[in-house]
Amino acid sequence: MNVQDQVIAIIAEQAVLEPQDVTLDSTLESLGIDSLGLVESIFAIEEAFDIQIPFNANAPSESDFDISSVATIIHGIEKLVAEQS
Amino acid sequence: MKRVAITGAGTINALGVTVDQTLDAMREGRCGIGPLSFRDVERLSIQIGGQVNDFVPEAVFNRQQMVLFDRFTQFTLIAAKQAIAQSGLTFSGDLSATSGVVLGTAGGGVSTWDENYRTVYEEGKNRVHPFVVPKLMNNAAASHVSMEYNLKGPSFTVSTACASSNHAMAQAFSMVRSGMSKVMVTGGSESMLCFGGVKAWEGLRVMSKDACRPFSANRNGMVQGEGAAIFVFEDLDHAKARGAEILAEVVGFAMSSDAADIVMPSKQGAARAMAGAMRDGGINPDEVGYINAHGTGTAANDKTECAAVADVFGHHADDLMISSTKSMHGHLIGGTGAVELLACIMAVRDGVIAPTIGYEEFDPECALDVVPNTAREARVDVALSNAFAFGGLNAVLALRKFS
Numbered sequence: 001m002n003v004q005d006q007v008i009a010i011i012a013e014q015a016v017l018e019p020q021d022v023t024l025d026s027t028l029e030s031l032g033i034d035s036l037g038l039v040e041s042i043f044a045i046e047e048a049f050d051i052q053i054p055f056n057a058n059a060p061s062e063s064d065f066d067i068s069s070v071a072t073i074i075h076g077i078e079k080l081v082a083e084q085s
Numbered sequence: 086m087k088r089v090a091i092t093g094a095g096t097i098n099a100l101g102v103t104v105d106q107t108l109d110a111m112r113e114g115r116c117g118i119g120p121l122s123f124r125d126v127e128r129l130s131i132q133i134g135g136q137v138n139d140f141v142p143e144a145v146f147n148r149q150q151m152v153l154f155d156r157f158t159q160f161t162l163i164a165a166k167q168a169i170a171q172s173g174l175t176f177s178g179d180l181s182a183t184s185g186v187v188l189g190t191a192g193g194g195v196s197t198w199d200e201n202y203r204t205v206y207e208e209g210k211n212r213v214h215p216f217v218v219p220k221l222m223n224n225a226a227a228s229h230v231s232m233e234y235n236l237k238g239p240s241f242t243v244s245t246a247c248a249s250s251n252h253a254m255a256q257a258f259s260m261v262r263s264g265m266s267k268v269m270v271t272g273g274s275e276s277m278l279c280f281g282g283v284k285a286w287e288g289l290r291v292m293s294k295d296a297c298r299p300f301s302a303n304r305n306g307m308v309q310g311e312g313a314a315i316f317v318f319e320d321l322d323h324a325k326a327r328g329a330e331i332l333a334e335v336v337g338f339a340m341s342s343d344a345a346d347i348v349m350p351s352k353q354g355a356a357r358a359m360a361g362a363m364r365d366g367g368i369n370p371d372e373v374g375y376i377n378a379h380g381t382g383t384a385a386n387d388k389t390e391c392a393a394v395a396d397v398f399g400h401h402a403d404d405l406m407i408s409s410t411k412s413m414h415g416h417l418i419g420g421t422g423a424v425e426l427l428a429c430i431m432a433v434r435d436g437v438i439a440p441t442i443g444y445e446e447f448d449p450e451c452a453l454d455v456v457p458n459t460a461r462e463a464r465v466d467v468a469l470s471n472a473f474a475f476g477g478l479n480a481v482l483a484l485r486k487f488s
Contacts, residue, residue: 016149039215040152046212 095167098312099135135310135415155194189249189273191419194221249419274313310415337366343477380409
């Protein structure tokens with residue numbers, strides 16, 4: 001499974017949806033994921049890829065990690081995974 | 086001052102997953118203590134406890150709940166569901182705004198601490214699940230009950246070691262009695278049966294390796310249990326007006342502090358709490374037919390408690406019954422007073438006195454009627470429930486038969 005599929009699977013599980021219902025332009029809000037769900041998703045992604053995601057729940061927009069859509073999240077993770085290897 | 090009725094009760098503990106199952110076990114003198122089963126138990130020198138076995142949390146709670154609910158919260162929610170269902174109450178409007186939940190726990194999410202310390206210390210990981218804090222906090226159970234049942238009034242958690250539940254129920258009682266709240270949900274929960282939880286207790290050298298035998302001359306320590314009991318305390322007039330079933334009336338309480346020693350019990354502190362509860366409830370000592378003892382099965386507690394009862398009741402100490410149900414369900418620490426209140430309800434409502442099981446040898450320092458091994462039928466008008474905590478903090482509740 002590539003990064004995109006893995007991230008979508010994690011987000012889908014959090015949203016209690018099927019992976020095909022999570023599209024690249026979905027926002028976490030549109031998927032019904034609240035702030036606790038967001039930090040739990042970030043934790044699951046960090047565990048899956050063994051990476052550290054620079055995200056501070058106090059100031060999401062100032063974090064060096066764009067969570068505005070599923071696509072930006074995947075892009076950010078692909079970058080972190082590439083930097084790590 | 087309002088009169089206070091108990092209109093709902095629920096529990097899960099080593100004796101059963103409902104109140105009926107628990108009271109049946111107490112009537113039959115059944116022991117819920119057995120071999121402990123959890124990770125690394127073989128590294129413990131104490132390997133018995135009153136563990137809740139007939140319980141698969143995943144069958145009750147969904148994935149999102151499982152990641153947020155420590156075992157002590159799971160126990161609380163199961164017991165609260167039974168209690169509130171029995172009361173028949175739903176909370177909205179003014180009733181919701183003034184009704185709250187006050188619970189006792191000594192350790193809160195002990196197994197959450199334990200599991201996550203393992204993750205970072207033993208397994209060397211540098212990341213823990215984001216819900217560790219909301220899962221382990223001592224008030225998590227009270228908060229989840231408030232959310233589940235729309236309880237928006239005074240809500241908090243009391244932590245006074247082995248007296249936590251009694252202190253919590255005393256608070257709930259005084260809130261309803263004063264007229265501040267029409268209904269309070271109260272009780273307590275504990276879940277320390279994990280490697281770190283039992284290992285900590287081992288350190289004190291007060292645990293028995295084979296059985297909890299309160300008041301018996303050959304007693305050799307306490308045995309831990311786990312679980313919860315939750316009650317609905319309600320303004321008696323409110324309960325009557327809606328035709329609710331009344332299990333018993335709560336009539337008095339008292340709290341005292343020994344101000345003496347961090348672990349050794351004090352006869353005077355215990356006596357002041359019992360005498361205070363009777364004074365508070367307008368109870369004549371000779372009306373008390375049953376005392377649910379703190380009765381931990383340690384050398385120190387049981388003789389001190391019996392001496393305190395003798396001091397408070399004088400000649401009547403020989404006429405009343407006193408038993409320790411910890412011999413059956415173990416010591417639920419912060420949840421223990423709540424489970425033990427069930428035995429007091431059974432005494433005043435059903436006229437059945439739960440026994441002290443495992444009783445083998447007479448101890449002249451515990452020369453009271455401890456209802457050895459077999460339950461007894463007797464009419465009881467007033468029952469006391471004792472809790473005497475480490476730290477010397479004591480709380481005693483008084484129940485009266487409702488008729």
